Amino acid sequence: MQEAxxxxxxxxxxxxxxxxxxxARRQPVAMTEARARAIADRRTGIGCDQLIVLEPSKTADVTMRIWNNEGFEVESCGNATRCIADMLFEEKHATTATIDTKGGFLVAEKGGERLVTVDMGAPRFDWQDIPLSEKFHDTRYIDLFxxxxxxxxxxSPSVVNVGNPHCIFWVKDLDVVDLARxxxxxxxxPLFPQRANITLARVDARDHVTIKVWERGAGLTKACGTAACAVMAxxxxxxxxxxxxxxxxxxGDLSLAIRESDGHIIMTGPVTYEFDGVLPAHLAV
Incomplete structure (x- = not known):
């Protein structure tokens, strides 16, 4: 039997x-739900919130596919987009990069040393685009408690799609509920047929918000770029x-802006390289 x-x-x-x-542009990568869970496991695998597979693209520098640590594929990940963009900057010796995702076509620019700025596109507010299982004429606040x-x-959370579905509860106290529970x-x-990312957001000033995020399929997370974008929008x-x-x-902090010309969400934040490795034999098949 040939070794992998x-x-x-x-x-x-x-x-x-x-x-x-x-x-996967250089070597095929077969990702399954079970394999993604095994690699993401922090006890017996490599350990991560998401797995990223890069594939060739006819329209962008790369196609980015994303699996969460529960093993299912998702549309978007803002923090991963910055990381992949920074890899592309070095690879291309350039300061711009384009990334194709299931959540949309993204354009990134170098924002400084290990800082990346990404045009995350325009938010979608229609109930069918989020999507919701019931019709709501006004998604600024929906009937959920x-x-x-x-x-x-x-x-009365706000709901928005920024490449994936988000539900935002505006609170005065981030500990008002146990978000892990x-x-x-x-x-x-049932309102969220594709499930949803859940955020508690405390507005500290008109230019500052502090948030906690339960990420769909990943749980409590230190950071969620699309949640920050959703809160901004x-x-x-x-x-x-x-x-x-x-x-x-x-x-930590992300810098967000709504571009006046087209309403696109512009996100700037840091990137950290941890290490390179080779997948252990027990995870390689």
Whole structure:
């Protein structure tokens, strides 16, 4: 029986949101749900929030595919986009890069030393685009709550799609609920046929928000780039935020802006290279 060829990978993170990256442009990478879970396992695998597989693209510098640590493929990941863009900058000896994802075509620019700026596109607010299982004319606030009917702990979230679905509860206290406990329930709520990322957002000023995120299929995370984008888009729509703001996550800060010319979300944040390795034999098949 022929042994599998060694499969190299790179470990990276954006604000602590970490990834195992495989380059399928040079060597085929067969990713399955079970294999993704095994590689992402922090006890017996490499350990990560998401797995990234890079493939050739006819329209962009690269196609980026994303699996979360539960093993299913998702559309977008803002922190991973920055990491892959920085890899492309070095590879191309350039300061711009284009990345094709299931969530949309993305353009990135070098924002400084290990800083990357990404045009994350225009947010989508229509209930069918998020998507929701019920029709809501106004997605600035929807009918959803946690706690007693007469005294809900959190209620009336904003919903938006920024390449993937997000549900944002505006709160004064980020500890008002245990997000590790209610996050799974809300992620799988019948209102969200494709599940949803759940965020608690505290507006500290018109240019600053602090958030906690339960990421769809990954759980509590140190950082979620698309959640920061979703908070920026929804907050600006609600006139809670100015056109530019800092979004603070447990892993650090991201700079967000809504571009005046086209309403696109512009995200800037850091990239960290951890190490390069070869997939161990027990994970290679």
């Amino acid at each position: 060829s060694p499969l190299p990978f790179r470990k990276m993170n954006g604000l602590g949101n970490d990834f195992v990256v495989f380059d 946690v706690g007693p009917v007469d005294r809900p702990l959190i209620q 209610v996050g799974p329930m809300l992620e799988h709520h 929804a907050g600006f729509r609600l006139k809670r935020l100015d056109r530019e703001a800092t979004i603070t996550l447990p892993g």
